[in-house]
Amino acid sequence: MAVGPVVLERSWFERDAPIVAPLLLNKVLIADSYEGTSATVVSGRIIEVEAYTSDDPASHTYRGRSRRNDVMFGPAGHAYVYTSYGIHQCLNVVTGRDGDGQGVLIRAVVPITGIDIIAARRAHRVPREFANGPGKVGQAFGISAMHNGVDLLDQSSRLRLGDDGTPPPTTPLAGPRIGITKGVSTPWRFRVP
DNA sequence: AAAGAGATGGTCT
DNA sequence: GACCATCTCTTTT
Numbered sequence: 450m451a452v453g454p455v456v457l458e459r460s461w462f463e464r465d466a467p468i469v470a471p472l473l474l475n476k477v478l479i480a481d482s483y484e485g486t487s488a489t490v491v492s493g494r495i496i497e498v499e500a501y502t503s504d505d506p507a508s509h510t511y512r513g514r515s516r517r518n519d520v521m522f523g524p525a526g527h528a529y530v531y532t533s534y535g536i537h538q539c540l541n542v543v544t545g546r547d548g549d550g551q552g553v554l555i556r557a558v559v560p561i562t563g564i565d566i567i568a569a570r571r572a573h574r575v576p577r578e579f580a581n582g583p584g585k586v587g588q589a590f591g592i593s594a595m596h597n598g599v600d601l602l603d604q605s606s607r608l609r610l611g612d613d614g615t616p617p618p619t620t621p622l623a624g625p626r627i628g629i630t631k632g633v634s635t636p637w638r639f640r641v642p
Numbered sequence: 643a644a645a646g647a648g649a650t651g652g653t654c655t
Numbered sequence: 656g657a658c659c660a661t662c663t664c665t666t667t668t
Contacts, residue, residue, distance in 0.1 A: 499660070501660070508660080509653095531653095532652060533662095534651080535649080536649070582662070588662095626660070628659085628660055629659090630659085643667100645667075645668090646664105646667090647665085647666100648663090652658105652659100654656105654659105655657080
């Protein structure tokens with residue numbers, strides 16, 4: 450299923466993460482699912498994000514480039530997937546110029562299509578709990594380490610971004626980021642009102 | 643409704 | 656060996 454006529458330009462993502470983050474609200478996250486008997490498209494609207502930069506003590510890139518964070522220093526628009534607390538797979542959209550260590554964490558998504566697949570992956574949870582947290586987004590969209598580094602702007606990727614024409618909110622909610630111990634005063638979490 | 647704790651494994655010191 | 660960009664379940668107001 451095609452989502453929207455708008456092509457997302459890579460240059461759009463080559464700005465600093467705190468600029469890109471609120472503009473990513475209401476964009477669509479799309480994942481191909483190969484479970485069951487036929488391919489299904491799982492998609493959802495991004496409603497909460499967080500920005501991380503290399504100047505930022507809470508960021509994985511704060512102490513320089515490493516094997517884990519390598520794709521965050523690569524070209525914008527690619528996926529940085531990391532394992533959180535040994536259990537959860539969390540998805541970031543890389544931003545900034547090639548060589549910058551920046552990204553936007555996808556914190557919450559509202560499912561649009563493939564809801565039956567999401568419900569199965571998030572068994573025994575009510576719809577409100579399907580993808581309202583970064584680890585839950587990982588579960589709902591079947592994100593794994595194999596998605597690390599994929600180009601989210603290439604519409605042939607199994608994991609990608611789309612735009613269905615819904616503009617970002619004119620007044621996004623902004624507040625402190627969640628689950629960090631450093632950089633807590635920086636209001637780089639953004640949410641749809 | 644809020645607070646606390648266990649799970650669980652890669653990454654970095 | 657410590658530290659997590661978290662989630663879930665249990666216990667306590």
